[in-house]
Amino acid sequence: QSVLTQPPSASGTPGQRVTISCSGSSSNIGSNTVNWYQQLPGTAPKLLIYSNNQRPSGVPDRFSGSKSGTSASLAISGLQSEDEADYYCAAWDDSLNAPEFGGGTKLTVL
Amino acid sequence: QVQLVQSGAEVKKPGASVKVSCKVSGYTLTELSMHWVRQAPGKGLEWMGGFDPEDGETIYAQKFQGRVTMTEDTSTDTAYMELSSLRSEDTAVYYCATLQLVRGWFDPWGQGTLVTVSS
Numbered sequence: 001q002s003v004l005t006q007p008p009s010a011s012g013t014p015g016q017r018v019t020i021s022c023s024g025s026s027s028n029i030g031s032n033t034v035n036w037y038q039q040l041p042g043t044a045p046k047l048l049i050y051s052n053n054q055r056p057s058g059v060p061d062r063f064s065g066s067k068s069g070t071s072a073s074l075a076i077s078g079l080q081s082e083d084e085a086d087y088y089c090a091a092w093d094d095s096l097n098a099p100e101f102g103g104g105t106k107l108t109v110l
Numbered sequence: 111q112v113q114l115v116q117s118g119a120e121v122k123k124p125g126a127s128v129k130v131s132c133k134v135s136g137y138t139l140t141e142l143s144m145h146w147v148r149q150a151p152g153k154g155l156e157w158m159g160g161f162d163p164e165d166g167e168t169i170y171a172q173k174f175q176g177r178v179t180m181t182e183d184t185s186t187d188t189a190y191m192e193l194s195s196l197r198s199e200d201t202a203v204y205y206c207a208t209l210q211l212v213r214g215w216f217d218p219w220g221q222g223t224l225v226t227v228s229s
Contacts, residue, residue, distance in 0.1 A: 002154065035215040037155075044205055045147075045155065047217035056217065088155055092213040098171055099145075099213075101155040 003028060004089055004102035011108040017077040020105045022089030024070050028100055032092040034072040036065055039086040039104075048087070049074060076107075084109045112136045114206050114220035121226045127194040130223045132206030134187040143209040144189040145216065146180060148202040158191070158204075164212050196227045 005023040012018040022034065036049040047056050049065035052072065064075045072091075076083055089102040117131040134142065145160025159170035159180055168180050179192045189206055204223045207216035 032213060033215075037216070044219040044222050045207075045216075046219070047215055050210070050215040050217070090155075090215070096172075097169070099157050099209075099216075101147075101157065104154040 002103040003093055003096070003100040004091060006087075006089060006102035006105045008103065009106045009108065011110055012076075012079045013110045014079055014081060016079045017075060018079055018107065019076075020074045020087050020089075020107070022072045022074070022102050024072075024091060024100075026070060027095040028070075028091040028093040029067065029072055030070040031094055034065065034067050035090045036063075036074045037088045037090065039088065041085070045088065079109055081109050083107060112142065112208055112218055114208070114218060116204075116206060116220040116223045119224040119226070121228065122196050124197055124227055124229055126196050126227075127192060128196060128225050129190055129192040130204050130206075130225065132189040132191075132220050134189070137187075139182050139184050139187040139189060144180070144182065145207050145209050146178075146191045147205045147207055147216070147219075149205070149222075150199070150202040153202075156202075160209060163209075193225075196225075198227050201225065201227045 033051045037045040038048040039045045052067040053065045062078045066073050086104045086106050088104045093100045113135045115133045120128050122128050143161045143163050146158040148156050158174050162169045181190045206220040
């Protein structure tokens, strides 16, 4: 069972805005930054958002991240078919002295 | 730009060991903090361990303590992850990934190495 909790699935139609939540605790999200990874089918994870809300070069501004207290969210606006993937949140956990991943959310574009 | 290229797929019998390599290009291994993450079929990402730049030591997830060894060959800029006493539950794709800053984010990732444990 993951320390960070994500919904197992999410869906939306092209053009819609979807959000994916990530819930943690004071020892992880509450005291460290949150990162998000996108994993397209059959490929390695790719960094999508770092330090709560920063986008690496090349990531469209349709993707945005936010954090409040012990929860974080990933928002995808103007949903596109190529956004269909698994999304993972991650944060360092001070109690475990280890990085922790959420269980992942499978995003389906209807 | 850092690139990570991993070794090919492996098939091992229960009880055996496997050693996966991760070749770095674009930077030297000494400039990086290399970590390993695995993903069982249809499951999520699981951190196994990696180099802690704060302490200058390799740290391992408690789950793998005593069974995993992560090493580096700086002469070839290649990192290695060896997992011993393999069992069927170790069947997974193993990724190397570079940790940015201290307690930062993983970027980039290797392409992954499938390890299948089967009798």
